[in-house]
Amino acid sequence: MRARTTQSWPTDERLIAAERAAAAGPAWLAETRRQGLRIFRDAGVPHAKIEAWKYTGVNGLVGIGFDPHAPAPEVRIPPPPLAGLEDAYRVVFVNGRFAPLLSELDGLAEGVAVVPLTTAAADPPEAVRAHLGRVLDLDGMPFAALNAAFWTEGCLVTLDDGCTLSRPIHLVSIAAGGDAPTMFAPRTLVVFGRGARATIVESHLGTDGAPTFSNAVSEVVAAEGAVVEHYKQVQGCEADFHVGASAVSLGAGASYDGFALTLGGRLVRNETRVTLASPGAECRINGAYAAFGDSHVDNTTLIDHVAAGATSRETFMGVVGDSARGVFQGKTLVRAHAQKTDGHMLHKALLLSSGAEVDAKPELEIYADDVKCSHGATAGKLDETMLFYLLSRGIPRGQARRLLIEAFLAGALDEIRHANVREALRGALMKSIGDATRDLGCD
Amino acid sequence: MALLEIEGLRARVEGKEILKGVDLRVEAGAVHAVMGPNGSGKSTLAHVIAGRPGYEVTDGSITFDGRDLLSLGADERARAGVFLAFQYPVEIPGVTNTTFLRHALNAQRAERGEPTLDPIEFVRMLRDKMRSLGVTEELLKRPVNVGFSGGEKKRNEILQMAVLEPRLAVLDETDSGLDIDALKVVADGVNALRSPARGMLLITHYQRVLSYVVPDHVHVFAGGVIVASGDKDLARELEEKGYADFAAADAA
Numbered sequence: 001m002r003a004r005t006t007q008s009w010p011t012d013e014r015l016i017a018a019e020r021a022a023a024a025g026p027a028w029l030a031e032t033r034r035q036g037l038r039i040f041r042d043a044g045v046p047h048a049k050i051e052a053w054k055y056t057g058v059n060g061l062v063g064i065g066f067d068p069h070a071p072a073p074e075v076r077i078p079p080p081p082l083a084g085l086e087d088a089y090r091v092v093f094v095n096g097r098f099a100p101l102l103s104e105l106d107g108l109a110e111g112v113a114v115v116p117l118t119t120a121a122a123d124p125p126e127a128v129r130a131h132l133g134r135v136l137d138l139d140g141m142p143f144a145a146l147n148a149a150f151w152t153e154g155c156l157v158t159l160d161d162g163c164t165l166s167r168p169i170h171l172v173s174i175a176a177g178g179d180a181p182t183m184f185a186p187r188t189l190v191v192f193g194r195g196a197r198a199t200i201v202e203s204h205l206g207t208d209g210a211p212t213f214s215n216a217v218s219e220v221v222a223a224e225g226a227v228v229e230h231y232k233q234v235q236g237c238e239a240d241f242h243v244g245a246s247a248v249s250l251g252a253g254a255s256y257d258g259f260a261l262t263l264g265g266r267l268v269r270n271e272t273r274v275t276l277a278s279p280g281a282e283c284r285i286n287g288a289y290a291a292f293g294d295s296h297v298d299n300t301t302l303i304d305h306v307a308a309g310a311t312s313r314e315t316f317m318g319v320v321g322d323s324a325r326g327v328f329q330g331k332t333l334v335r336a337h338a339q340k341t342d343g344h345m346l347h348k349a350l351l352l353s354s355g356a357e358v359d360a361k362p363e364l365e366i367y368a369d370d371v372k373c374s375h376g377a378t379a380g381k382l383d384e385t386m387l388f389y390l391l392s393r394g395i396p397r398g399q400a401r402r403l404l405i406e407a408f409l410a411g412a413l414d415e416i417r418h419a420n421v422r423e424a425l426r427g428a429l430m431k432s433i434g435d436a437t438r439d440l441g442c443d
Numbered sequence: 444m445a446l447l448e449i450e451g452l453r454a455r456v457e458g459k460e461i462l463k464g465v466d467l468r469v470e471a472g473a474v475h476a477v478m479g480p481n482g483s484g485k486s487t488l489a490h491v492i493a494g495r496p497g498y499e500v501t502d503g504s505i506t507f508d509g510r511d512l513l514s515l516g517a518d519e520r521a522r523a524g525v526f527l528a529f530q531y532p533v534e535i536p537g538v539t540n541t542t543f544l545r546h547a548l549n550a551q552r553a554e555r556g557e558p559t560l561d562p563i564e565f566v567r568m569l570r571d572k573m574r575s576l577g578v579t580e581e582l583l584k585r586p587v588n589v590g591f592s593g594g595e596k597k598r599n600e601i602l603q604m605a606v607l608e609p610r611l612a613v614l615d616e617t618d619s620g621l622d623i624d625a626l627k628v629v630a631d632g633v634n635a636l637r638s639p640a641r642g643m644l645l646i647t648h649y650q651r652v653l654s655y656v657v658p659d660h661v662h663v664f665a666g667g668v669i670v671a672s673g674d675k676d677l678a679r680e681l682e683e684k685g686y687a688d689f690a691a692a693d694a695a
Contacts (some may be wrong), residue, residue, distance in 0.1 A: 388517060389529070389535065390547075391494075391516070391521065392493050392494075392495075392518075392526075392527055392529075393543070394521035394547050394550045394554070395518060397516070404535070404538070406537070407586075410537045411537065
């Protein structure tokens with residue numbers, strides 16, 4: 001039997017040091033850092049009795065004792081770009097630190113700024129002071145609070161009114177495993193001016209080595225009529241932890257097309273909160289995941305309909321094999337003034353083995369009386385009849401399974417509006433499934 | 444040795460014995476028709492040959508081209524040259540017909556040590572085969588069998604057979620549910636694939652299809668066994684008298 005430990009994480013010394021560091025920075029920033037610390041101290045590390053963390057335990061994470069000051073191994077070669085996204089602007093971070101030599105920002109269009117967040121914070125433009133830490137409500141978000149307190153570097157993207165960016169911006173965060181477990185807190189702020197249009201792709205990747213913990217926060221603000229495409233790929237190594245929060249605020253008539261593709265990691269939680277505070281906004285948050293081995297993948301979303309006449313669409317699909325676990329918690333909140341809300345949510349899971357598990361909790365909370373909302377969730381096995389049909393044509397079993405899994409997840413991937421990103425992520429998915437040498441997590 | 448040799452085959456489905464000692468030899472170059480009433484077990488025979496899960500062979504043997512077919516998995520049987528045209532072709536949303544066919548052909552080519560075809564080469568090869576079967580390009584782009592009419596599904600089965608060029612084709616009630624025009628197209632497709640190197644097993648409830656695909660041998664299936672065998676005239680006799688006499692003979 002293992003003794004229960006009452007170790008605190010992060011250690012008190014670490015928290016005090018963070019507090020001191022916060023005080024040394026600019027006053028406005030110090031306040032957001034202190035607020036983060038306060039909220040984290042009050043809430044503590046989440047446990048199973050907290051509803052939002054009922055299905056996702058973090059004891060494994062806490063037990064590792066991640067250290068933000070563990071030395072990061074050097075990464076000299078940039079990871080290959082996603083096939084089809086070679087033309088994207090690239091901003092690369094290694095263990096949370098900006099890596100200018102791996103980045104590629106040549107020919108950045110007029111009206112767009114991409115700068116390291118520390119540079120921006122030293123002499124903050126209006127966008128930073130107005131929005132950094134203001135989009136995401138830290139209530140019930142202990143890890144995001146920790147990020148607010150601890151982040152050391154990040155990325156600021158601003159788009160002027162009416163600016164259209166034809167090439168995607170690819171933000172690549174590499175979790176480089178070194179000799180000791182290391183943690184870092186990437187921070188991203190993207191501000192869209194009125195009618196601005198751009199595609200932001202986040203890739204959170206891992207390299208072999210000691211475990212890493214990437215505790216990420218992204219905030220996206222879209223002014224009236226902006227068109228936002230915001231896609232995320234999480235593909236860590238077996239020992240990597242990723243807890244990421246994305247908060248999105250949409251102005252009137254703005255649209256948001258979001259997708260989260262999770263292909264690997266010991267524990268991954270993608271938590272997305274979208275606030276539809278103005279009429280006529282459109283929000284689409286979709287995602288797909290493939291979890292094998294001991295992997296734990298959690299997608300938690302909150303779509304908050306505050307204003308009337310907004311629409312939301314949400315489709316998540318997952319494939320879970322071996323003894324992996326998938327968690328989906330989707331909540332659509334329709335406040336009293338949000339009449340004529342149109343909201344649909346769907347989660348579908350494919351279980352490949354008897355040891356695999358999926359917990360789905362779709363929720364509608366509606367206070368308006370003239371709305372059109374629905375939700376659904378299904379979980380099932382690979383269809384034996386389909387499998388036999390493919391086998392009967394000579395397609396080997398492993399390949400037949402991959403075809404059916406790809407076909408299943410295509411139901412979510414097809415929702416991605418940006419064609420090149422859609423194919424790039426599909427390629428990453430197929431390569432990931434194709435790389436699996438084991439019999440794809442099946443019994 | 445015949446291409447396919449079935450001896451004393453007994454099989455169960457969900458604990459119930461359906462095949463009760465089937466003996467059948469199909470030579471290369473021959474078309475054998477297996478006729479019988481509903482529930483006689485003739486479709487079970489087709490599925491046991493193809494290796495469908497849930498069909499438990501309790502006795503007897505199936506030898507294909509000198510190999511013990513029952514020791515092979517369904518995909519291995521297909522790559523060895525066995526093809527089953529399904530009575531109810533399966534819909535697979537999300538997989539296009541072209542992708543499906545290319546994966547199938549390339550798996551079989553790889554087994555034979557032949558180079559696999561890239562998508563462009565594959566479509567070029569496919570075009571000729573499609574034209575004669577009246578399969579449109581549009582049908583190839585759609586997900587496998589999804590939204591296909593009954594006739595389109597059956598034509599799609601024959602197209603797969605034409606692409607895969609099996610040594611043994613088992614057609615499970617491919618004629619059922621087709622109007623006369625669709626039946627002719629399917630029958631023409633089957634006839635075009637008759638070859639001295641290929642054996643065919645045509646499983647049907649009706650004599651009608653045998654006017655278009657004239658068999659070399661006809662077997663009557665009843666109560667899980669073959670109760671009579673003959674040439675094409677046996678089919679005509681069946682059409683006149685019905686299955687009742689044969690079923691009674693089996694019961695007696």
